[in-house]
Amino acid sequence: MYKKIVVILLVAAAALSGCSKKKTPTGPGGSGTLPTADRPLVINHLNTDLGLVPAQWITAAKDSFHITYGHTSHGSQVVTGMDVLLDSFPAYEFFNDYNYYRYGPGNPLAPATALSFWDYTPGGDLGNPDRVAWSCLTDTLLGNLAGQFAVYPHHRNLVMWSWCGQVSSATAADIDTYLVRMGQLEARYPAAVFVYMTGHLDGSGSTGNLNLRNEQIRSHCRNNRKVLFDFADIESFDPDCLTNYMALGCNDNCDYDSSGTSANWAASWMARNPNHHLARLANACGSCAHSQQLNCVLKARAFWWMMARLAGWTGP
Numbered sequence: 001m002y003k004k005i006v007v008i009l010l011v012a013a014a015a016l017s018g019c020s021k022k023k024t025p026t027g028p029g030g031s032g033t034l035p036t037a038d039r040p041l042v043i044n045h046l047n048t049d050l051g052l053v054p055a056q057w058i059t060a061a062k063d064s065f066h067i068t069y070g071h072t073s074h075g076s077q078v079v080t081g082m083d084v085l086l087d088s089f090p091a092y093e094f095f096n097d098y099n100y101y102r103y104g105p106g107n108p109l110a111p112a113t114a115l116s117f118w119d120y121t122p123g124g125d126l127g128n129p130d131r132v133a134w135s136c137l138t139d140t141l142l143g144n145l146a147g148q149f150a151v152y153p154h155h156r157n158l159v160m161w162s163w164c165g166q167v168s169s170a171t172a173a174d175i176d177t178y179l180v181r182m183g184q185l186e187a188r189y190p191a192a193v194f195v196y197m198t199g200h201l202d203g204s205g206s207t208g209n210l211n212l213r214n215e216q217i218r219s220h221c222r223n224n225r226k227v228l229f230d231f232a233d234i235e236s237f238d239p240d241c242l243t244n245y246m247a248l249g250c251n252d253n254c255d256y257d258s259s260g261t262s263a264n265w266a267a268s269w270m271a272r273n274p275n276h277h278l279a280r281l282a283n284a285c286g287s288c289a290h291s292q293q294l295n296c297v298l299k300a301r302a303f304w305w306m307m308a309r310l311a312g313w314t315g316p
Contacts, residue, residue, distance in 0.1 A: 039225035061307035075162030081300025104150035127166025167199025203251035266292035
C-alpha cells in the first residue's frame with residue numbers, strides 16, 4: 001500500500017515538470033468549446049447583486065461548466081453561501097457527482113438542472129500541505145494520470161482553489177510560484193478555466209504583507225487577462241459598498257477598527273437592515289467558517305455572478 005501511494009505521488013509531481021510519459025490531453029478530460037468571456041474578469045465586492053443577472057445566464061452556466069474546487073475551511077465560505085442560496089432559490093442548484101466518475105454508474109450523476117460541482121476536490125488548499133502540491137493534484141485529476149476515475153472523461157472545465165491563511169506569510173517569490181504553476185496548468189489544459197484567488201483578510205491593513213501579496217495576484221490577473229475571484233475584496237465591503245474596511249484593519253471575521261474601537265461591519269449592517277433579503281439569507285445560514293454569515297452569502301452571490309459572466313453574460 002505504501003509503495004502504491006509513493007508511485008501515485010511521484011506521477012503527480014512529475015507531470016508539471018515535464019517528466020510525465022503521458023500525452024498531453026487536448027482538454028480537461030473531455031472535449032468541446034467553452035463559452036468565452038471578456039478578460040481579465042475580476043470578481044469583487046461590486047459583483048454580488050444577483051438581481052442584475054438574467055436567469056438565462058445562470059442556466060447557461062449550469063449547462064456549460066463542470067467544476068472542481070479544492071479548499072479547506074476558509075474556502076468553504078463560498079459553498080456555505082451557495083447552500084443557503086439553493087435553499088431559497090432552486091435556480092442556483094448544484095450537485096456533487098464526484099462518486100459517479102470516481103467509482104462508476106450506480107452513483108448519482110448531477111441532474112440536468114444542476115451545476116456539476118466537486119467540493120473539497122482535490123483535497124487541501126493552495127498552501128496545504130505545501131505551496132505546490134495543489135498543482136500536481138490538479139494535473140493528476142484533470143489528466144486522470146493515476147487512472148483513478150472509473151468514468152472518464154469527467155468533463156471538468158473549471159478549476160478553483162482557495163487559500164487558507166498562507167498569503168499572509170507568503171513572500172513575493174511564493175506568490176510567483178503560485179502564478180507560474182497556474183500558468184503551466186492553463187497551458188496544459190487550454191479548454192479549462194482556472195480561477196485565481198486572493199487570500200482572506202488578516203487585519204494587517206493596506207500596508208500589510210497580505211495586501212501587498214494580494215495586489216501582486218491582482219496585478220498579474222489584470223495584466224495577463226486571467227479570471228480572479230477576489231476573496232479579500234469581497235469581505236472588505238458591506239453591501240452598501242461605501243467603506244473599504246480592509247484599510248481599517250478588517251480581518252476575516254469582518255472585525256475592523258472604528259476610531260480605536262473594535263466593530264464588525266457584517267453585524268452592524270445586519271442590525272441596520274434586519275428586513276433586507278440579504279439579512280434573511282444570512283440568518284438562514286447556520287454558520288460561516290471563521291466569519292459572519294453575511295460574508296458567506298456575499299461570496300456565494302459573487303460566485304454565481306462569475307459563472308454567468310463566464311457563460312457569456314456581458315454584465316449589466
